[in-house]
Amino acid sequence: MMDFSYMRPASLEAAGAGLASGGTLLGGGTGLLDLARLGIAQPQAVIDLTRLPGLDRIEVTGTEARIGALIKMSRLAAHPAMRAALPAVGQSLLASASPQIRNMATIGGNLLQRTRCAYFRDASFGSCNRRNPGSGCAAIGGVTRGHALLGTSAHCIATHPGDLAVALVALDAVVETWSPDGPRALSIHDFFLAPGATPEKEFALASGDIVTGLRIPLAPAAQRARYVKLRDRASYEFAAASIAAGLSLTDDGRVADIRIALGGVATIPWRARAVEAALRGQRPTPAAIAAAAALAMREAEPQHDNRHKLALVPALIERTLTEMIGDAA
Ligand SMILES: Cc1cc2nc3c(=O)[nH]c(=O)nc-3n(C[C@H](O)[C@H](O)[C@H](O)COP(=O)(O)OP(=O)(O)OC[C@H]3O[C@@H](n4cnc5c(N)ncnc54)[C@H](O)[C@@H]3O)c2cc1C
Ligand code: SF4
Numbered sequence: 001m002m003d004f005s006y007m008r009p010a011s012l013e014a015a016g017a018g019l020a021s022g023g024t025l026l027g028g029g030t031g032l033l034d035l036a037r038l039g040i041a042q043p044q045a046v047i048d049l050t051r052l053p054g055l056d057r058i059e060v061t062g063t064e065a066r067i068g069a070l071i072k073m074s075r076l077a078a079h080p081a082m083r084a085a086l087p088a089v090g091q092s093l094l095a096s097a098s099p100q101i102r103n104m105a106t107i108g109g110n111l112l113q114r115t116r117c118a119y120f121r122d123a124s125f126g127s128c129n130r131r132n133p134g135s136g137c138a139a140i141g142g143v144t145r146g147h148a149l150l151g152t153s154a155h156c157i158a159t160h161p162g163d164l165a166v167a168l169v170a171l172d173a174v175v176e177t178w179s180p181d182g183p184r185a186l187s188i189h190d191f192f193l194a195p196g197a198t199p200e201k202e203f204a205l206a207s208g209d210i211v212t213g214l215r216i217p218l219a220p221a222a223q224r225a226r227y228v229k230l231r232d233r234a235s236y237e238f239a240a241a242s243i244a245a246g247l248s249l250t251d252d253g254r255v256a257d258i259r260i261a262l263g264g265v266a267t268i269p270w271r272a273r274a275v276e277a278a279l280r281g282q283r284p285t286p287a288a289i290a291a292a293a294a295l296a297m298r299e300a301e302p303q304h305d306n307r308h309k310l311a312l313v314p315a316l317i318e319r320t321l322t323e324m325i326g327d328a329a
Pocket of ligand 1: 024069164
Protein backbone atom coordinates (compact mmCIF):
# COMPACT_ATOMS: atom_id res chain seq x y z
CA MET A 1 0.00 0.00 0.00
CA MET A 2 1.34 3.42 -0.96
CA ASP A 3 1.66 6.48 1.29
CA PHE A 4 -0.85 9.29 0.89
CA SER A 5 -1.77 12.39 2.79
CA TYR A 6 -5.12 12.59 4.59
CA MET A 7 -7.49 15.46 5.23
CA ARG A 8 -10.88 15.54 6.91
CA PRO A 9 -12.59 18.76 5.76
CA ALA A 10 -15.42 20.30 7.77
CA SER A 11 -17.11 21.99 4.80
CA LEU A 12 -17.87 21.32 1.14
CA GLU A 13 -15.76 24.37 0.26
CA ALA A 14 -12.71 22.84 1.98
CA ALA A 15 -13.36 19.47 0.32
CA GLY A 16 -13.66 21.27 -3.03
CA ALA A 17 -10.31 22.98 -2.44
CA GLY A 18 -8.73 19.60 -1.70
CA LEU A 19 -10.19 18.18 -4.90
CA ALA A 20 -8.92 21.15 -6.92
CA SER A 21 -5.40 20.42 -5.69
CA GLY A 22 -5.54 16.82 -6.92
CA GLY A 23 -7.08 14.97 -3.95
CA THR A 24 -9.31 11.89 -4.13
CA LEU A 25 -12.62 11.71 -2.27
CA LEU A 26 -13.11 9.05 0.39
CA GLY A 27 -16.45 7.81 1.70
CA GLY A 28 -16.31 4.53 3.63
CA GLY A 29 -13.14 3.50 1.81
CA THR A 30 -14.38 -0.04 1.00
CA GLY A 31 -13.84 0.48 -2.73
CA LEU A 32 -11.08 3.06 -2.93
CA LEU A 33 -8.72 1.48 -0.41
CA ASP A 34 -9.28 -1.94 -1.97
CA LEU A 35 -8.14 -0.55 -5.33
CA ALA A 36 -5.22 1.27 -3.70
CA ARG A 37 -4.07 -2.01 -2.13
CA LEU A 38 -4.21 -3.62 -5.59
CA GLY A 39 -2.19 -0.76 -7.06
CA ILE A 40 -5.08 0.25 -9.36
CA ALA A 41 -5.94 3.51 -7.58
CA GLN A 42 -3.00 5.71 -6.60
CA PRO A 43 -4.37 8.54 -4.47
CA GLN A 44 -1.73 11.08 -3.45
CA ALA A 45 -4.09 12.88 -1.06
CA VAL A 46 -7.28 11.46 0.39
CA ILE A 47 -10.19 13.75 1.32
CA ASP A 48 -12.33 12.03 3.94
CA LEU A 49 -15.89 13.28 3.49
CA THR A 50 -17.42 11.52 6.45
CA ARG A 51 -17.41 14.52 8.82
CA LEU A 52 -19.07 16.93 6.39
CA PRO A 53 -22.18 18.34 8.06
CA GLY A 54 -25.69 17.88 6.68
CA LEU A 55 -25.07 14.94 4.34
CA ASP A 56 -26.25 12.21 6.72
CA ARG A 57 -30.00 12.79 6.67
CA ILE A 58 -32.86 10.67 5.38
CA GLU A 59 -36.15 12.42 4.85
CA VAL A 60 -39.35 10.95 3.42
CA THR A 61 -42.11 13.44 2.58
CA GLY A 62 -45.46 12.84 0.87
CA THR A 63 -43.89 13.21 -2.56
CA GLU A 64 -40.24 12.17 -2.40
CA ALA A 65 -37.39 10.64 -0.42
CA ARG A 66 -34.17 12.59 0.14
CA ILE A 67 -31.03 10.70 1.07
CA GLY A 68 -27.71 12.27 2.07
CA ALA A 69 -24.60 10.93 0.32
CA LEU A 70 -22.87 10.05 3.61
CA ILE A 71 -25.64 7.74 4.84
CA LYS A 72 -24.25 4.24 5.38
CA MET A 73 -25.77 1.45 3.28
CA SER A 74 -26.90 -0.42 6.41
CA ARG A 75 -28.64 2.62 7.87
CA LEU A 76 -30.59 3.32 4.70
CA ALA A 77 -31.57 -0.35 4.39
CA ALA A 78 -32.96 -0.35 7.94
CA HIS A 79 -34.72 3.03 7.85
CA PRO A 80 -38.43 2.39 8.65
CA ALA A 81 -39.91 5.20 6.52
CA MET A 82 -37.74 4.22 3.55
CA ARG A 83 -38.66 0.56 3.91
CA ALA A 84 -42.32 1.51 3.85
CA ALA A 85 -42.10 4.06 1.03
CA LEU A 86 -39.57 2.50 -1.36
CA PRO A 87 -38.92 -1.16 -0.44
CA ALA A 88 -36.76 -1.83 -3.52
CA VAL A 89 -34.06 0.47 -2.11
CA GLY A 90 -33.58 -1.58 1.07
CA GLN A 91 -33.90 -4.86 -0.83
CA SER A 92 -31.12 -3.85 -3.23
CA LEU A 93 -28.88 -2.75 -0.36
CA LEU A 94 -29.40 -5.92 1.66
CA ALA A 95 -28.51 -7.95 -1.44
CA SER A 96 -25.18 -6.06 -1.67
CA ALA A 97 -21.78 -6.98 -0.26
CA SER A 98 -21.71 -8.06 3.43
CA PRO A 99 -23.03 -6.56 6.69
CA GLN A 100 -19.51 -5.36 7.56
CA ILE A 101 -19.11 -3.55 4.24
CA ARG A 102 -22.63 -2.11 4.43
CA ASN A 103 -21.78 -0.69 7.87
CA MET A 104 -18.79 1.18 6.41
CA ALA A 105 -19.87 2.11 2.88
CA THR A 106 -21.67 5.33 2.04
CA ILE A 107 -24.41 5.85 -0.54
CA GLY A 108 -22.22 8.33 -2.45
CA GLY A 109 -19.33 5.86 -2.60
CA ASN A 110 -21.69 3.08 -3.61
CA LEU A 111 -22.88 5.06 -6.63
CA LEU A 112 -19.27 5.75 -7.65
CA GLN A 113 -18.02 2.17 -7.25
CA ARG A 114 -15.74 0.89 -10.01
CA THR A 115 -16.16 -2.24 -12.13
CA ARG A 116 -15.26 -5.70 -10.79
CA CYS A 117 -13.80 -6.76 -14.19
CA ALA A 118 -10.94 -9.05 -13.13
CA TYR A 119 -8.67 -7.65 -15.85
CA PHE A 120 -9.27 -4.11 -14.59
CA ARG A 121 -8.44 -5.14 -11.02
CA ASP A 122 -5.23 -6.99 -11.89
CA ALA A 123 -2.41 -4.60 -12.78
CA SER A 124 -0.43 -7.45 -14.36
CA PHE A 125 -2.79 -7.21 -17.36
CA GLY A 126 -1.43 -4.36 -19.45
CA SER A 127 -4.50 -4.10 -21.69
CA CYS A 128 -7.39 -2.30 -20.06
CA ASN A 129 -8.83 0.77 -21.74
CA ARG A 130 -10.68 1.73 -18.57
CA ARG A 131 -7.53 1.72 -16.46
CA ASN A 132 -5.08 2.73 -19.15
CA PRO A 133 -6.83 4.46 -22.10
CA GLY A 134 -5.76 3.19 -25.51
CA SER A 135 -4.16 0.00 -24.17
CA GLY A 136 -6.85 -2.42 -25.44
CA CYS A 137 -9.22 -4.74 -23.63
CA ALA A 138 -7.93 -8.01 -22.20
CA ALA A 139 -11.47 -9.19 -21.46
CA ILE A 140 -12.54 -9.34 -25.11
CA GLY A 141 -11.61 -12.89 -26.10
CA GLY A 142 -10.79 -13.70 -22.47
CA VAL A 143 -12.90 -15.17 -19.66
CA THR A 144 -16.21 -13.32 -19.95
CA ARG A 145 -18.76 -15.11 -17.75
CA GLY A 146 -19.30 -11.96 -15.67
CA HIS A 147 -19.05 -9.44 -18.49
CA ALA A 148 -21.78 -7.38 -20.10
CA LEU A 149 -24.04 -8.15 -23.04
CA LEU A 150 -25.78 -4.76 -23.24
CA GLY A 151 -24.24 -1.33 -23.69
CA THR A 152 -20.85 -2.76 -24.63
CA SER A 153 -18.39 -1.31 -27.14
CA ALA A 154 -15.30 -2.52 -28.96
CA HIS A 155 -13.32 -0.77 -26.20
CA CYS A 156 -14.85 -2.21 -23.02
CA ILE A 157 -17.36 -4.88 -21.97
CA ALA A 158 -17.16 -4.43 -18.17
CA THR A 159 -20.39 -5.00 -16.25
CA HIS A 160 -21.69 -2.35 -13.88
CA PRO A 161 -21.51 -4.12 -10.51
CA GLY A 162 -23.95 -2.13 -8.33
CA ASP A 163 -27.29 -3.21 -6.89
CA LEU A 164 -28.64 0.05 -5.46
CA ALA A 165 -27.92 1.79 -8.77
CA VAL A 166 -30.28 -0.62 -10.56
CA ALA A 167 -33.08 0.21 -8.14
CA LEU A 168 -32.39 3.94 -8.54
CA VAL A 169 -32.64 3.67 -12.32
CA ALA A 170 -36.04 1.98 -12.02
CA LEU A 171 -37.16 4.63 -9.52
CA ASP A 172 -36.11 7.61 -11.71
CA ALA A 173 -33.85 9.00 -8.97
CA VAL A 174 -32.04 12.31 -9.18
CA VAL A 175 -28.40 12.69 -8.09
CA GLU A 176 -27.46 15.93 -6.34
CA THR A 177 -23.93 17.27 -6.55
CA TRP A 178 -21.97 20.24 -5.28
CA SER A 179 -19.02 21.97 -6.89
CA PRO A 180 -17.47 25.43 -6.45
CA ASP A 181 -19.81 26.49 -9.31
CA GLY A 182 -22.81 25.58 -7.15
CA PRO A 183 -25.24 22.70 -6.64
CA ARG A 184 -26.52 20.61 -9.56
CA ALA A 185 -29.20 17.95 -10.00
CA LEU A 186 -28.68 15.19 -12.53
CA SER A 187 -31.10 12.48 -13.64
CA ILE A 188 -29.83 9.02 -12.71
CA HIS A 189 -30.40 8.13 -16.38
CA ASP A 190 -27.61 10.53 -17.35
CA PHE A 191 -25.29 9.72 -14.44
CA PHE A 192 -23.70 6.44 -15.61
CA LEU A 193 -21.85 6.53 -18.93
CA ALA A 194 -21.72 3.54 -21.27
CA PRO A 195 -18.11 2.93 -22.33
CA GLY A 196 -18.27 3.87 -26.03
CA ALA A 197 -14.80 4.97 -27.14
CA THR A 198 -13.93 6.42 -23.71
CA PRO A 199 -14.45 3.70 -21.08
CA GLU A 200 -12.28 5.61 -18.60
CA LYS A 201 -15.10 8.17 -18.29
CA GLU A 202 -17.61 6.29 -16.13
CA PHE A 203 -19.79 9.02 -14.60
CA ALA A 204 -21.22 12.31 -15.85
CA LEU A 205 -19.35 14.25 -13.17
CA ALA A 206 -16.99 17.15 -13.64
CA SER A 207 -13.63 16.99 -11.84
CA GLY A 208 -14.81 19.26 -8.98
CA ASP A 209 -18.15 17.51 -8.35
CA ILE A 210 -18.98 15.96 -5.00
CA VAL A 211 -22.12 13.82 -4.76
CA THR A 212 -24.19 15.23 -1.91
CA GLY A 213 -27.37 13.19 -2.08
CA LEU A 214 -30.26 11.59 -3.90
CA ARG A 215 -33.91 12.41 -4.46
CA ILE A 216 -36.43 9.73 -5.35
CA PRO A 217 -39.99 10.66 -6.40
CA LEU A 218 -42.73 8.58 -4.74
CA ALA A 219 -44.74 7.45 -7.78
CA PRO A 220 -47.12 4.49 -7.19
CA ALA A 221 -45.06 2.14 -9.41
CA ALA A 222 -41.92 3.12 -7.50
CA GLN A 223 -43.55 2.53 -4.14
CA ARG A 224 -44.53 -1.01 -5.18
CA ALA A 225 -41.19 -1.80 -6.81
CA ARG A 226 -39.08 -4.77 -5.74
CA TYR A 227 -35.49 -5.87 -6.30
CA VAL A 228 -34.54 -9.47 -7.11
CA LYS A 229 -30.95 -10.63 -7.53
CA LEU A 230 -29.70 -13.91 -8.99
CA ARG A 231 -26.13 -14.87 -8.13
CA ASP A 232 -23.82 -17.83 -7.94
CA ARG A 233 -24.18 -18.10 -4.15
CA ALA A 234 -26.84 -16.82 -1.78
CA SER A 235 -24.87 -13.94 -0.25
CA TYR A 236 -21.71 -11.86 -0.64
CA GLU A 237 -21.71 -12.12 -4.41
CA PHE A 238 -22.25 -9.76 -7.31
CA ALA A 239 -25.28 -10.25 -9.56
CA ALA A 240 -25.38 -12.81 -12.35
CA ALA A 241 -28.54 -10.90 -13.24
CA SER A 242 -30.81 -8.66 -11.22
CA ILE A 243 -34.01 -6.75 -11.73
CA ALA A 244 -35.69 -3.76 -10.13
CA ALA A 245 -39.31 -3.83 -11.25
CA GLY A 246 -42.15 -1.46 -10.44
CA LEU A 247 -45.72 -1.71 -11.64
CA SER A 248 -49.06 0.00 -11.18
CA LEU A 249 -52.36 -1.10 -12.71
CA THR A 250 -55.47 0.81 -13.79
CA ASP A 251 -58.84 -0.01 -12.22
CA ASP A 252 -59.63 -2.29 -15.15
CA GLY A 253 -56.39 -4.24 -14.75
CA ARG A 254 -54.19 -2.70 -17.44
CA VAL A 255 -50.58 -1.64 -16.89
CA ALA A 256 -50.61 2.08 -16.01
CA ASP A 257 -46.91 2.52 -15.21
CA ILE A 258 -44.07 0.04 -15.41
CA ARG A 259 -40.35 0.36 -14.61
CA ILE A 260 -37.82 -2.36 -15.33
CA ALA A 261 -34.10 -1.98 -14.72
CA LEU A 262 -31.53 -4.74 -15.05
CA GLY A 263 -28.24 -5.38 -13.28
CA GLY A 264 -25.36 -7.78 -13.84
CA VAL A 265 -25.76 -7.80 -17.63
CA ALA A 266 -24.92 -4.32 -18.90
CA THR A 267 -22.13 -1.77 -18.72
CA ILE A 268 -24.47 0.60 -16.88
CA PRO A 269 -27.60 -0.07 -14.81
CA TRP A 270 -29.92 -0.85 -17.71
CA ARG A 271 -33.46 0.41 -18.16
CA ALA A 272 -35.38 -2.14 -20.25
CA ARG A 273 -37.51 0.37 -22.16
CA ALA A 274 -38.66 -2.06 -24.87
CA VAL A 275 -40.11 -4.42 -22.25
CA GLU A 276 -41.89 -1.53 -20.56
CA ALA A 277 -43.32 -0.21 -23.85
CA ALA A 278 -44.66 -3.64 -24.79
CA LEU A 279 -46.66 -3.90 -21.55
CA ARG A 280 -47.75 -0.31 -20.91
CA GLY A 281 -51.53 -0.02 -21.47
CA GLN A 282 -51.88 -3.80 -21.90
CA ARG A 283 -53.44 -6.47 -19.72
CA PRO A 284 -50.47 -8.28 -18.15
CA THR A 285 -51.49 -11.79 -19.18
CA PRO A 286 -48.88 -14.57 -19.02
CA ALA A 287 -48.55 -14.44 -22.81
CA ALA A 288 -48.10 -10.65 -22.86
CA ILE A 289 -45.48 -10.82 -20.09
CA ALA A 290 -43.55 -13.59 -21.85
CA ALA A 291 -43.60 -11.72 -25.17
CA ALA A 292 -42.44 -8.49 -23.52
CA ALA A 293 -39.71 -10.21 -21.47
CA ALA A 294 -38.33 -11.75 -24.66
CA LEU A 295 -37.52 -8.24 -25.90
CA ALA A 296 -35.09 -7.51 -23.04
CA MET A 297 -32.04 -9.04 -24.66
CA ARG A 298 -32.93 -8.22 -28.27
CA GLU A 299 -29.92 -5.91 -28.59
CA ALA A 300 -27.57 -8.07 -26.54
CA GLU A 301 -24.12 -8.87 -27.85
CA PRO A 302 -23.01 -11.95 -25.93
CA GLN A 303 -19.40 -12.92 -25.35
CA HIS A 304 -18.06 -16.48 -25.38
CA ASP A 305 -18.92 -17.30 -21.75
CA ASN A 306 -22.09 -15.33 -21.01
CA ARG A 307 -24.64 -16.58 -23.56
CA HIS A 308 -26.66 -18.21 -20.78
CA LYS A 309 -27.86 -14.73 -19.79
CA LEU A 310 -29.84 -14.47 -23.03
CA ALA A 311 -32.30 -16.91 -21.45
CA LEU A 312 -31.68 -16.04 -17.79
CA VAL A 313 -32.79 -12.40 -18.06
CA PRO A 314 -36.16 -12.94 -19.78
CA ALA A 315 -36.90 -15.72 -17.29
CA LEU A 316 -36.08 -13.38 -14.39
CA ILE A 317 -38.33 -10.64 -15.79
CA GLU A 318 -41.17 -13.06 -16.43
CA ARG A 319 -40.96 -14.59 -12.98
CA THR A 320 -40.71 -11.26 -11.17
CA LEU A 321 -43.62 -9.62 -13.02
CA THR A 322 -45.81 -12.72 -12.65
CA GLU A 323 -45.18 -12.74 -8.89
CA MET A 324 -45.90 -9.01 -8.61
CA ILE A 325 -49.20 -9.30 -10.46
CA GLY A 326 -50.13 -12.33 -8.35
CA ASP A 327 -49.37 -10.38 -5.16
CA ALA A 328 -51.41 -7.38 -6.38
CA ALA A 329 -54.50 -9.51 -7.16
C1 LIG B 1 -15.98 -7.85 -1.12
C2 LIG B 1 -16.93 -6.82 -1.67
C3 LIG B 1 -18.18 -7.23 -2.13
C4 LIG B 1 -19.07 -6.27 -2.65
N1 LIG B 1 -20.29 -6.68 -3.10
C5 LIG B 1 -21.15 -5.74 -3.62
C6 LIG B 1 -22.42 -6.12 -4.11
O1 LIG B 1 -22.82 -7.29 -4.09
N2 LIG B 1 -23.22 -5.13 -4.60
C7 LIG B 1 -22.84 -3.81 -4.63
O2 LIG B 1 -23.61 -2.95 -5.08
N3 LIG B 1 -21.63 -3.44 -4.18
C8 LIG B 1 -20.79 -4.37 -3.68
N4 LIG B 1 -19.57 -3.99 -3.23
C9 LIG B 1 -19.14 -2.60 -3.44
C10 LIG B 1 -19.47 -1.76 -2.23
O3 LIG B 1 -20.87 -1.58 -2.18
C11 LIG B 1 -18.71 -0.45 -2.43
O4 LIG B 1 -17.36 -0.71 -2.18
C12 LIG B 1 -19.17 0.63 -1.49
O5 LIG B 1 -20.54 0.90 -1.65
C13 LIG B 1 -18.39 1.90 -1.75
O6 LIG B 1 -18.78 2.86 -0.79
P1 LIG B 1 -17.67 3.62 0.06
O7 LIG B 1 -18.36 4.68 0.82
O8 LIG B 1 -16.84 2.66 0.84
O9 LIG B 1 -16.84 4.26 -1.14
P2 LIG B 1 -15.30 4.64 -1.22
O10 LIG B 1 -14.49 3.41 -1.36
O11 LIG B 1 -14.94 5.59 -0.14
O12 LIG B 1 -15.32 5.44 -2.60
C14 LIG B 1 -15.64 4.79 -3.81
C15 LIG B 1 -15.43 5.79 -4.96
O13 LIG B 1 -16.38 6.84 -4.86
C16 LIG B 1 -15.74 8.10 -4.74
N5 LIG B 1 -16.58 8.86 -3.81
C17 LIG B 1 -16.93 8.48 -2.55
N6 LIG B 1 -17.83 9.33 -2.05
C18 LIG B 1 -18.06 10.28 -2.99
C19 LIG B 1 -18.91 11.43 -3.08
N7 LIG B 1 -19.74 11.78 -2.09
N8 LIG B 1 -18.87 12.18 -4.21
C20 LIG B 1 -18.08 11.83 -5.25
N9 LIG B 1 -17.25 10.76 -5.23
C21 LIG B 1 -17.25 9.98 -4.12
C22 LIG B 1 -14.33 7.81 -4.26
O14 LIG B 1 -13.40 8.78 -4.67
C23 LIG B 1 -14.07 6.46 -4.93
O15 LIG B 1 -13.65 6.65 -6.25
C24 LIG B 1 -18.68 -4.90 -2.68
C25 LIG B 1 -17.43 -4.51 -2.19
C26 LIG B 1 -16.57 -5.44 -1.69
C27 LIG B 1 -15.23 -4.97 -1.17
S1 SF4 C 1 -13.75 -4.98 -20.07
FE1 SF4 C 1 -13.26 -2.82 -19.68
S2 SF4 C 1 -12.51 -2.87 -17.57
FE2 SF4 C 1 -12.35 -4.97 -18.34
S3 SF4 C 1 -10.31 -5.18 -19.31
FE3 SF4 C 1 -11.72 -4.52 -20.91
S4 SF4 C 1 -11.47 -2.29 -20.92
FE4 SF4 C 1 -10.72 -3.01 -18.94
